[in-house]
Amino acid sequence: MLQNILIRNIAIANNIEIDWSPGMTSISGETGAGKSILLNSLSLALGDRADSTIVRHGESRAEVVATFNVGRIPAALKWLKERDLDNTDECILRRTISSEGRSRAFINGQPVPLAELKTLGEFLIDIHSQHAHQSLLRSDTHLRLLDEYAGLTPLRQTVKEAWLAWQGLERKYAQLRQNADEKAARIQLLQYQCEELANLALAPGEVEELDTEFKRMSKSESLLRGAHAAESILNGDDEPTAVAALKAVLHELKCLDDPSDSLKSAYSLIESALIQTQEAGHDLQIYIESFDFDDERRFLVEDRLNTIHELARKHAVASENLHDHYYQLDAELNELTDSDAASETLAEEVELRKKHYFAAAKKLSAKRKQHAKSFEKEVIEKLSQLAMPGAKFNVAFEEQPKQASNGIDAVEFHISLNPGQPLQPLAKVASGGELSRVSLAIQVICAEHTTIPTLVFDEVDVGISGATAEIVGHMLRSVGAQGQVICVTHLPQVAALGHNHCIVKKQHTESQTTTNIVRLDSEQRISEIARMLGGIDITAQTRAHAEEMLRSHSQAH
Template sequence: MLTELAIRDFAIVDHLELELDGGMTAITGETGAGKSILLGALGLCLGERADTGSVRHGQPRADLSARFDIQALPAAKAWLNGRDLPEDDCLLRRVVTKSGRSKAWINGQPATIADLKSLGETLIEIHGQHAHQALLQEDTHLRLLDDLAGHRDDIVELADLYRQWQATRRKLKRLADDGDEIRARRQLLRYQVEELDQLALGDDELTSLEQEQENLAHAETRLTETQFALDCCDSDDGGTLPVLHQAVQRLNALPGSDTGALADALAMLGDACIQIEEAGRELGHVLADVELDPERLASVEQRLSEVHRIARKHHLLPEEIPALHARLASELGGLEGGDDDLEALTQDAEALKARWRELAERVSEQRRSAATRFGDDVQQQLAFLAMGKARFEVEVSRRDTAAPEGMDHVRFLIAANPGQPPRPLAKVASGGELSRISLAIQVIAAQHSTIPSLVFDEVDVGVSGATAEIVGQLLRRLGKDGQVLTVTHLPQVAAQAHHHLHIEKQAEEDTTLTRMEILDEAGRVGELARMLGGVTLSDQTLAHAREMLNASQRAHH
């Protein structure tokens, strides 16, 4: 229940603090006095959009707050608890600057505007004066019926199933549309990967093959030339070593007087003989390691030829083949099982469709049942509002296509006069009739609401006289166990209220301000008289107002 509303520098209000009670509170005042300001301030506390006109002229910001008693509101307590906010109090605050920017707090903690709106939906319900215009929109009919049916969780689940179903269908269509292309790509990849699997080129194999091919290809030449070098060193037929040995022997055979002069030459020749002998041994080792293997050479060259062929086929270097192999294998792995995916998605889509249809059937049954109750209840309220001969029906029919909200199309039908078939509201209801139908529907909606605080903003437009008195009785009845705030221009409605809030506009020097006060009994009589008779209040008008107030109060005791 809304217990306090504080307004500072908002529109033409400089400072105002209101304490509100349960029951029905009538809000009255002359046209333009600022009744809309009160609801506008409350709306901003509940997350409505702010604009630069919200701030009183000459002030930097507007500061608004609304306090609620939530002891009987488990949904609000759960909302606060879920965000680790205190549950024993609920204070919504909004500050709007003259530039249109705003900040919000919930129980002293910074909050977003979306938070205000979300929490506000659990605290108070506002029925605006233009609700009858929404009744001309048939989408509104479905929403109202669902609200009255009380199957919100089913509606949320139904919409979620529909979204999943449609998303799966879109994915399935993409797969089906791309199926031929994917299958062709998968077939090509399978051939290419199989060819590369057969090649099975290792990461370092190419370098090894090229080295081996070079060694094998030049083995015969290496053998011939090495043998020639070995023969030059150690051959009996003109080899270097025998000639050197012969030279040493002949020098050593010279007379002794000459050998001293040849000592250095003999030493060098001796060293040369040793070097050549070593060279011969090394050449012998090399010669022993030279392998002539024509078959292996042919095999290596064939392998290299296959590697280069595949590299040319894929327009890359031979050393890039292993990376290509890994990439194509990975892509093939991603495409493998595509037909299985198609089958699995088909099964998923069918399962989601079946679940959606099953729930849609249950929701449809709930709607048809609620439509009968709703139609009867509105019919009863229309009788109270001097439309007893009208016939109101809620039509629930099947849609041509599936939708997030199910398979139903809902329309409100009215036959304003006997003997006429019920037709859509927009085609048969006059302005005054539509106002009363709207009021009847809103009263029924409020009776089924779990929110005890209700605001009615001039919903009694278009009614008068005895009908207006009945409207007041209906609103008072709604406020019996909760809280109803109603903005009204009708004294018959205001007289039914438990409390009366008067709003007036006052000019002070160079500024205009709005004042609000809860009226006592004498004040109520005076305000009712003004509403009945205008500015000049005669004794007769005051007496009429007093009798109207006394009669309404006696009727409820």
């Protein structure tokens, strides 16, 4: 139930706060007083779109805060708990809109996406527009209204989920089938490429190792010649060598009889050089001995490298990446090969999802047809009360040519307004005034069967008057007695039947115009009903009539 609404800086509403009570609350006011601001603000709190034009001129931000008691709304409590947004039985929806057009939404103080606000709002409140009769001209509305009346919204959601699951897999399977030829060609290519690379049997790092070996073998003669020359200089047999020279220097220095430090240092350094030169010569001998002029090995290495480089060019990858490339192709081949089996499994899953959808859709269809009869009966009864006693009403079923997310049924309301006339589609028969009364009858019936505790009726009594208006008031009061009804009306017969009454007033000063919502006490309510009855000039007779209307309704209920 709606407990409180706070409206700040929306259009000409400066600062409005009002508490709401159970039962039926009538809202009246002169044309242009700002009744639409209340409904627009409530819609904003429930997640409707908004732009910066709604922000009061000169202000930086508009705000709406709606407080609900959700203690008796299990669906809302469950939804809040699943998202860790529950806050005992009180739920606060808050919406802000900046003058630059930025919008933010909050549930119990936690920021949420706007879609979350809208989803939660569907559990809390249902707004019946004054233009609802226009939607009756569309047959897609008829199916929704029947489902609301029959309380089939959860089952309809189950059908929708089954439909989405089926269609999602169906699209995936169709894509697989469409790509079957392309996939077969790709598998054939991959099999050839993988076989070719598998035969190569390239080891990790082999390319680098072969390349290093081949380069060394290619310049082995020049390397050996240079090594021999260097070794001969160090420690040759024929000519004076570096080792012999160093030994001679040491011999000469040793023969000198001088304790000089510099001489000692020189001797030590040359002695060290001799040792290192001898070691270098030894290493050069090992290096020279390591050369093996194996022409066959050189040919094998060269041929292996040529084969590797040729395959690398063929696959458009670097030779050193050819090993990893093979494993990538092999993984893709395995995945595509496995997908054939997956495709068969997917086809079975598609068929299973299809069966689930039709099972749920047929169950929904049966429930619709079951409740359609009582719906027809109640509509006819309500139309009779609304001064259309000869009307006949029928819910016509056809099977949809294509299955859809709302099931397998196509539904259209047929009506006959006069005895002897055949039933025809509603859009072809009813005039504007008749259509508004049919719409009102259906809306009231749906409201009587809804689980949503708060219902808003926005001037749904347009086009009726007199005794019919009073009947409408009784209908709305009866619905309100079971929960909460907020009814914006211009008819005194309807307003007088409210358990509570509020008035929307516009106020002017030299600098600004504002609107406000005021709860009326008994005397104020008499004055407002009298204004609605008599216009600007309220006579004593008009006031007495208003007082009598209110007294008779309070005694009757």
